[in-house]
Amino acid sequence: VVDGIPQGLDIKLTQELMRRMNLPYNYCPNTWENISGDVIHRRVDLAMMVYSPYRKNIVNYSQAVFRLYYQVVYRVNEQGELFDMRHMEGKEIAYMSSRPITDTLSRAGAILHVIRDLPKALGDLSRGKYDAVICYRYQARYHIKNQHLNNLVAEDLTLTPREYCYVSGNQQLINAINKELSKMDSEGVIDD
Numbered sequence: 001v002v003d004g005i006p007q008g009l010d011i012k013l014t015q016e017l018m019r020r021m022n023l024p025y026n027y028c029p030n031t032w033e034n035i036s037g038d039v040i041h042r043r044v045d046l047a048m049m050v051y052s053p054y055r056k057n058i059v060n061y062s063q064a065v066f067r068l069y070y071q072v073v074y075r076v077n078e079q080g081e082l083f084d085m086r087h088m089e090g091k092e093i094a095y096m097s098s099r100p101i102t103d104t105l106s107r108a109g110a111i112l113h114v115i116r117d118l119p120k121a122l123g124d125l126s127r128g129k130y131d132a133v134i135c136y137r138y139q140a141r142y143h144i145k146n147q148h149l150n151n152l153v154a155e156d157l158t159l160t161p162r163e164y165c166y167v168s169g170n171q172q173l174i175n176a177i178n179k180e181l182s183k184m185d186s187e188g189v190i191d192d
Helices: 009-021 032-040 099-108 116-126 137-146 171-186
Strands: 045-049 067-069 070-075 093-094 113-116 132-136 152-156 162-168
Touching: 009 171, 032 045, 032 162, 070 116, 070 137, 093 099, 093 116, 099 113, 113 116, 116 132, 116 137, 116 152, 132 137, 137 152, 162 171
Parallel strands: 093 113, 093 132
Antiparallel strands: 045 162, 067 162, 070 132, 070 152
């Protein structure tokens, strides 16, 4: 949100989707922690979130709008070290709360640091607080560039990408969204 106005790719995509479907809407910005509860308890009609197999039976997901790929970010001077899931034991790894990441890192023997502020965590990584940060590819690129964290490098991880979807308690709305998303995809609107 910039000056009280929602911003971002998901906002632009939703504006175009709602325009095409001729549906009135109001944005209700909220914290990430509350979004799933708002949808589950039908306090909001529609949200965007990452698909979760843990919630698949209590909410309706649209087809994936885009896929989020994980990367591991670490300091350049440690580039010779291996940062893949086979070499995480004893490493101090920071990441935003995620059940799949927690499960994977726990099995790998990493020292877990769940964070709430990714830009701060990447700055802390740059200064040596962590061995690595795991985040989505677009987040790594954006924050490394915008914070001028020139001593950080990011590499893809071999983790299943997460799917970013619309979610609602209303199956008819999701069906209509899927139909329109398919049209938008075939027309190249989503890629744009």
